[in-house]
Amino acid sequence: MYKISKENLNALYAAIAGGNDLFLPVKNAGQTNFGLWTESADVDIDTLKTVKSAKDIFFPQSESLYQVRRQDGKLEIQGEALREKPFVVFGIRGCDVKGMEVLDKVFLSDPVDGYYAARRQMGTIVSLACGRPETSCFCKVFGVDCAEPAGDVVTWLVGDTLYWEAKTKKGEALTEKLGNLLEKADTADVEKEKEKIHAIVERLPYSNLSLEKWGAAAADQNFDSPLWEQLYSPCLACGTCTFVCPTCQCYDIKDYTTSSGVQRYRCWDSCMYSDFTMMAHGNNRTSQMQRFRQRFMHKLAYFPANNNGMFSCVGCGRCVDKCPSHLNIVKVIKAFEKEGQ
Amino acid sequence: MRRIGVFVCHCGSNIAATVDVKKVVEMALQEQGVVHAEDYPYMCSEAGQVRIAEAIREHQLTGMVVCSCSPRMHEATFRKCAERNGLNPYLVEIANIREHCSWIHKDMAEATEKAVILMRAAVAKVHLNAPLQAGESAVTKRALVIGGGIAGIQTALDIADAGYKVDIVEKEPSIGGRMSQLDKTFPTLDCSACILTPKMVEAASHENITIHTWSEVEKVSGFVGNFTVDIRKKARYVDMDKCTGCGVCQEKCPSKKSLNEFNRGLNTRSAIYTPFAQAIPNVPVIDATACIKLKTGKCGICEKFCQVGAINYAQTDEIITEQYGAIVVATGFDTIKLDKYGEYAYGHSKDVITSLELERIMNAAGPTKGHLERLSDGKAPKEIVFIQCVGSRCSDDRGKPYCSKICCMYTAKHAMLIRDKYPDTNVTVFYIDVRTPGKNFDEFYRRAVEDYGVNYIKGQVGKVAPQPDGSLLVHGVDLLENKQILKKADMVVLATAIEPNADVRKIATMLTASIDTNNFLTEAHPKLRPVESPTAGVFLSGVCQGPKDIPETVAQAGAAAVKVIGLLAKDKLKTNPCTAKADELRCNGCSQCANVCPYGAISYETRLVNDHGIREDRRIAVVNSALCQGCGACTVTCPSGAMDLQGFSNRQLIAEVDAICR
């Protein structure tokens, strides 16, 4: 284990950024999101939750796939280059790291998504333990230990000191590169920090949600529940929950005409939208209740059914914070929990 | 996938000299969907159209673009050509590479590049054009003529004689207009009333003509073939059906101090009056601002003396609504106000008068019973000076920039008449130019000089100074002699500029007919469509379109009538198919579009809609395509884009934008 004092972090960032792109939480107009580090960037690793997760570093909100040009009456197709430059994501929390695992299941299983795979390959994840978990956090429910997140490197911010521990080969390579910026440290402070965090997690209101009613079996059991009709009604059909979610992975593919031809790109889509998966014959889910149900059933029933029980929720709580109508997955889980009693 | 043909016209050298037409053809063939492109010296020619026809057949075109002159010139030509050859006319677009390109650019490379872009925009639009079918609307076989002067009367008579109903709306108590105020007419010197009155009588007695005098047009809605017009019939206070026109009321009326409008305010009339003896209808009106009974409730003398009980003080304005297929504007003219011409002392001296006032003075029914006398002292003038171009041909804000056209001739007429009737009265005319184009016009003017000894001096008058002895000192100049002239005169007559009647702007707005900076109504084309307004179904007759003398006015009145007859002879009109249409799946039924529709073409109905499986009753906008004129105001008001305009759809316009900006 290594450590570096907080005041030297800028030097650390600069060192990481040499040869890598460095993404980390940056504050812009009052909000913190992952962004590219520059010398003038307002780095903010104190904010627990970035508004959007770190998902869009690996799976951008919109990305070009290829361009079609018309040359002398013929079409010429040029694919977008895959990520070649290595990059580092710093300050990613345990829940978001877990979110990457979910995305991997989608994008790295056959057929592999080349764009995503290239980014995963080139990216090194430096996670950060959560010193002050929030009311809306319930990562524990999904087996995430926010005191000891996964990642190529795990870091802890204890007081004015950042502790650094490489966990993988990628992480070790990065650590090596940083040379004597990091100094050796013992683990005592970190152990104490973990204990403190675990104690807080126990006091979180949603830490003990029961997932008994969920999992693969729920696909049949819960689909026709009358609860959906009650739960969905305040839903505005906006995409806030999907866009802040670290695991939502649906996208749409569209064309855009530019001065140099047609650009085909993909962009995040939301199952909450009425035109989601709209096809020539219409829509396979016509009511908002169906769309609302889809989102939660996907996260808590269909996904585990297809992925050995792995839920596609990581308990980050962003949707709990951001839903304009204060609807969220916690309320859904609790409603089904009560139903049984 | 569209199969588009692009036809590039050289227009002789009009286009080809500045635009590389071969290059445009070459670039057109690069465009998606373009299966054929060619250039030709004159696409609009018979031979050019044959080539288009062949291309349509050979390449089975489903859309075409003609790169040529403005669509205002030949869009109709090419659309008809397409239609004849089995291609819907609305699948044709014009790229205007002449007026908007070759004629304004000098550099060939630059002009060619622009022509290519304009071609691309048209091709992009054609991709999205839909075949449209013109609808039909019925024609109301009745015409409205606004204004009952010689122009309006002649137009109405010609239309009526062709067998169609015509209504004349005249704001004065009688038809007749300016011509009824004139004494004699040039160049024949026949009596104005003698030739006008028979026409007035003919109009009044014509079975197809309805005359609304003392009436004004209040509101116009609808469109060509189907106008709906509200006419305000002002309270006359005299029952038209009962009155016999005996005239006793006018004699007995104690309120006699109102200025006589017909005599240009040179004398007074009673509160109940007919403007002149031959008035049609010969039914008086009561001037409510002068009538003692109407103002104070006391009097009622006319009622007492009226033997048929025609007086009705309780009458009020009445609005009648009528349907018309065509509207003719014949609102005529007035002389301009002279308050900005202090140097001519008009208004300071009673002996400085306008020519129109002289007409009344010379007229036997006028304020002096036809005796030429000074209004100040009643004496016969021995020296009369005429000043030409008062307020005409002025580039400052005091007058009008145009030539009033009639002044040279009527001044010659006045001078001649005076010299004829009063040989010992000297007449001097100060002129800038004497303009006498017209049959027998110059001869007429020369007679004034040669046979009647009228003294024509070239040079504008600078000032008219009233003298203590009652005479007028005219400061003039003789430019040919290069001498200044100071001339003592007993009377000065100003050839005052004429201008369109003050009401014409209001009427033009109601009709949405366009009007120029001088308030003359604009013709659809200055040479080829001189009696039509750009607004379909609205025609122009007389001076409202531009200065004219009587024969020209009558000729134009007849021309306007022919256009109206041509329109009314049709049972159906093809309507513009480029109308708005609401997409029922996206319409919110919010009514915003109806609020901006100038034609009331949008209504709402609740109907069952199947929106991708959701079936529900929805309030949906419905456009009446017979009423819609295709302005597109509704389309922008519609936030969801449900309302769209056929032929100028959102996607078509965006495609053009994209093509230009790419």
Added chain:
Amino acid sequence: MQELIVRAKELLEKGEVARVLGWKKGEQEYDAEPAFFETAESLDNFVYNGFCGANLSKYMIEAGKKEGKTLVFLKPCDSYSYNQLLREHRVDREKAYIIGVGCKGKLAISKIPFDGILKVSGAQYPDAQEILTVETLYGTETIPYKDAMLERCHVCKGKDHVVYDELLGESADTVDADRFAEVERIEKMSPEEKFAYFQSELSKCIRCNACRNVCPACSCRKCVFDSTAFDSEQKANTTSFEEKMFHIIRAFHVAGRCTDCGECSRVCPQGIPLHLFNRKFIKDINALYGEYQAGSDLECPAPLTSFTTTDAEPGVGRG
């Protein structure tokens, strides 16, 4: 709050209304959600406190499609939105029973700057306190009620409802700021500063459409930005200022119709002050075409569907 429940139960039991549209208790005090109540028992979960900021008027579009009357609770500012929907034939007045509820200013949990909030006291109606006490995982804190209030409440339109069947509860005067001060501040900036400001704010936009979907004026069945027919569909964000089209057009579409209810800014997950777009139009409309408050009545001509012949020319105010 209790009186609202009593009255709602009464109307429900008498059969005068088929359902009640109000706010339902959430997991915390501050996450009440809009909800339909169809039985008297379910009303036990009804809540009305300082955190019930959600404007319920837009839900009345859907409610209007259901059988029978819906009782809806509208705060004074919500009633403007309802009126505007009424004017646009989007709701059926016959199918609504409107109780105008009092409002003492609504709170935003995001404005309470403490981590790990567990409990907030002082926001309970009708006994809202001047100081809120906030229990958190990391200790107890206090904050003045006013400091935690939504921006819109600082520039409140007033305590009067513009449409209602009956009124319940008292309102408080919460105005302590000038509605147009922020717009004016931006107007005074140089073009470069303005652009930098909006670029910074709009670059946060994630196109989640929360602002649009919560907006009572954005009640289109199919938004142009979801519609391929106009070739205006937009889902992606690709540039630093890419959302301008969406936000400018959205503001334009609601210009003259936006009641300034402030829901757009309340729900934006990225905290973009979206009301500054709408308020700019409102300010311009007031200055150029006369004072106009959308939703205040059903008759007077709307600014963008009317005109005078002497209106200002485009570009008015430019140098």
Added chain:
Amino acid sequence: MNKVEEIKTISGVNPLKCMKCGKCSASCPSFNEMDIKPHQFVTYVINDDVEALANSKSAWKCLSCFACIERCPRDVKPGKVIDAARQILIRQRGQEGLSADEIPALLDEETPQQLLMSAFRKYRR
């Protein structure tokens, strides 16, 4: 700048607008004193003969009463043209005009005030 342009710039007059109506000459109180008449001024400008205009008697006979300027229907304003001709001359000669201090000495009962004012306008700019 040549003289023609100069005179156009000083006077602000477009001589081509003149339609030769003669209203200026009819209005001019100094007409009989002038060798070149007011309606002819523009002709000299058009014919590029500013020299003759500047050296004419008219240049100094114009009273600057502005009657022609007021009444000109074509916005040609001969008074301004002749004034501009004078200006050109004065500029050539340099500063040797009447100054305000000299006026009291020149005053006498017989001299109309208007004449003095116009003289001042003419000679002192």
Added chain:
Amino acid sequence: MPVTENWKPTIVAFCCNWCSYAGADLAGSSRLAYPADVKIIKVPCSCRVNPMFILRAFEKGADGVILCGCHPGDCHYSTGNYYARRRMTLLFSMLDYLGVEEGRTRVEWVSAAEGVKFSETMNSFVEKVRALGPNVRLGDLRCKN
């Protein structure tokens, strides 16, 4: 796109069919030159121009957009340009508010008889846009590669 001396702006001019398009025709038949940068799109009336078209033009790479219609009061459809006037007044005010350069947008009323005005308007508008340089602020970066 770098600003070079040879840089030419892209200008979209929306012209109503009845007045301004005819005014442009008159400018053409009178041989009154204006820069070839101006490309005219015909619309039936100025009220047909949706603010979206204007933003779209900018997004796709236009450097200036001008809207021409009949003079207020002279609209062929009687009221269209009055609505257009309000819409554009508000839109332009918003664009100014967002920091878009004022010279990039303009509305001008040009009648069918005003060929001279059309040409002068286009000349002055293009001059202004040229001075401003390429439109960056409203452009969509996707169009600029």
